[in-house]
Amino acid sequence: MNTKRLTIAESAAAAEILRRGGLVALPTETVYGLGANGLDAAAVRRIFEAKGRPQDNPLILHIPDAGWLERYCLDVPELAYWLAAAFWPGPLTMILRRRPIVPDATTGGLTTVGVRCPRHEAALAVIAAADVPIAAPSANTSGRPSCTTAADVLEDMDGKVDAVLDGGPCAVGVESTILDLTVTPPRLLRPGGLPLEELQRVCGTVAVDEAVTRQMGEGEHPRAPGMKYRHYAPKAPVTVVTGEAERSAAYIRAQITPSGGVICFDEYAPLFAQYPVQRLGSAADKGEQARRVFDALRAFDATGVTEIWAQCPDNAGLGFAIGNRLKKAAGFHVIDADGEEGRV
Ligand code: TXA
Ligand code: MG
Numbered sequence: 001m002n003t004k005r006l007t008i009a010e011s012a013a014a015a016e017i018l019r020r021g022g023l024v025a026l027p028t029e030t031v032y033g034l035g036a037n038g039l040d041a042a043a044v045r046r047i048f049e050a051k052g053r054p055q056d057n058p059l060i061l062h063i064p065d066a067g068w069l070e071r072y073c074l075d076v077p078e079l080a081y082w083l084a085a086a087f088w089p090g091p092l093t094m095i096l097r098r099r100p101i102v103p104d105a106t107t108g109g110l111t112t113v114g115v116r117c118p119r120h121e122a123a124l125a126v127i128a129a130a131d132v133p134i135a136a137p138s139a140n141t142s143g144r145p146s147c148t149t150a151a152d153v154l155e156d157m158d159g160k161v162d163a164v165l166d167g168g169p170c171a172v173g174v175e176s177t178i179l180d181l182t183v184t185p186p187r188l189l190r191p192g193g194l195p196l197e198e199l200q201r202v203c204g205t206v207a208v209d210e211a212v213t214r215q216m217g218e219g220e221h222p223r224a225p226g227m228k229y230r231h232y233a234p235k236a237p238v239t240v241v242t243g244e245a246e247r248s249a250a251y252i253r254a255q256i257t258p259s260g261g262v263i264c265f266d267e268y269a270p271l272f273a274q275y276p277v278q279r280l281g282s283a284a285d286k287g288e289q290a291r292r293v294f295d296a297l298r299a300f301d302a303t304g305v306t307e308i309w310a311q312c313p314d315n316a317g318l319g320f321a322i323g324n325r326l327k328k329a330a331g332f333h334v335i336d337a338d339g340e341e342g343r344v
Contacts, residue, residue, distance in 0.1 A: 004163040008122040015129030025139045025153045027167025028118035031146040033136030041105040050160040053142040058108035059135040089119035091193025095180040145232045145294040173291035174321045189224035191320040215332040234300045238308045238330035243337035245283045251337040252309040261305035263296045286318040
């Protein structure tokens with residue numbers, strides 16, 4: 001298959017491909033998504049094939065506004081509308097009970113469905129023109145870091161999808177925050193581009209699912225099926241070092257072997273001049289760290305490093321999502337430079 005490159009001015013062409021059952025990779029504010037008509041089971045199955053994604057891992061439906069919630073979801077609580085008013089369009093996915101019109105292929109057979117309204121003009125234009133909800137997982141090959149540019153998408157999906165709509169680099173860089181609204185209190189299934197603190201402001205108490213902070217074992221069933229899979233992982237094993245930045249840098253400096261690589265805050269890059277280094281951005285700039293984290297993980301695959309050491313921000317704000325992606329890439333192999341080993 002020849003993968004077409006479309007510009008953001010070509011939303012009508014992208015919508016036409018989607019309406020005919022094709023696959024289009026689309027930019028969103030978080031990461032690129034691999035889109036198909038979410039009501040068309042055959043089209044959705046092609047997403048799973050292109051990504052090599054396990055069939056039990058459900059997809060998020062992308063909709064243009066909260067007015068579409070009732071079409072695809074049952075028993076929508078008032079809280080969903082408050083959250084939509086506060087954060088949509090934006091990096092929040094809500095898990096709600098699904099209506100039968102949403103095919104099993106999209107929800108992995110679950111009785112719930114994830115929905116979100118992306119904050120991206122081109123994505124919204126495509127959804128409006130297609131006039132169907134767009135099912136879209138992140139556009140990476142299953143298990144690889146998510147894609148934040150059209151070039152990343154082509155690296156994984158060239159020849160496997162009908163088109164890629166190039167919207168430039170993604171503004172947020174980590175995927176949406178996932179909140180399960182079918183339980184009380186609402187439960188965070190994945191930290192993401194919308195900080196937990198923002199959700200707490202609207203919801204009050206928010207429970208944090210255990211799959212967010214530890215590796216799920218064989219036979220365990222996290223509420224977000226995707227959280228059980230090894231994810232975002234470069235070829236070389238990753239060790240995340242948490243704790244105060246100066247101490248984590250010193251720890252890595254002491255432990256790294258000659259064939260190691262480093263993901264670090266800009267300020268500490270000079271310490272690792274003789275190693276392949278991916279800078280995350282300044283230690284104080286979590287926005288930049290979020291935009292850089294997947295690229296940093298991807299970049300090592302083109303080098304010969306045999307181990308990767310990563311500094312990690314604290315859990316406040318976007319730090320929760322950035323740290324989660326690094327820790328997942330590390331299979332939750334985490335060392336705390338401030339003390340206790342293995343604390344997450
Ligand atoms: O920012 C994002 O959310 C991006 C962009 C493209 O919108 N999409 C994305 O999709 O990250 P994906 O498929 O890579 O991650 C979705 C996660 C998976 O872990 C999946 O298991 C979980 O959401 N999920 C989807 N539907 C669910 C449901 N009904 N119940 C629980 N978890 C669900
Ligand atoms: Mg993904």
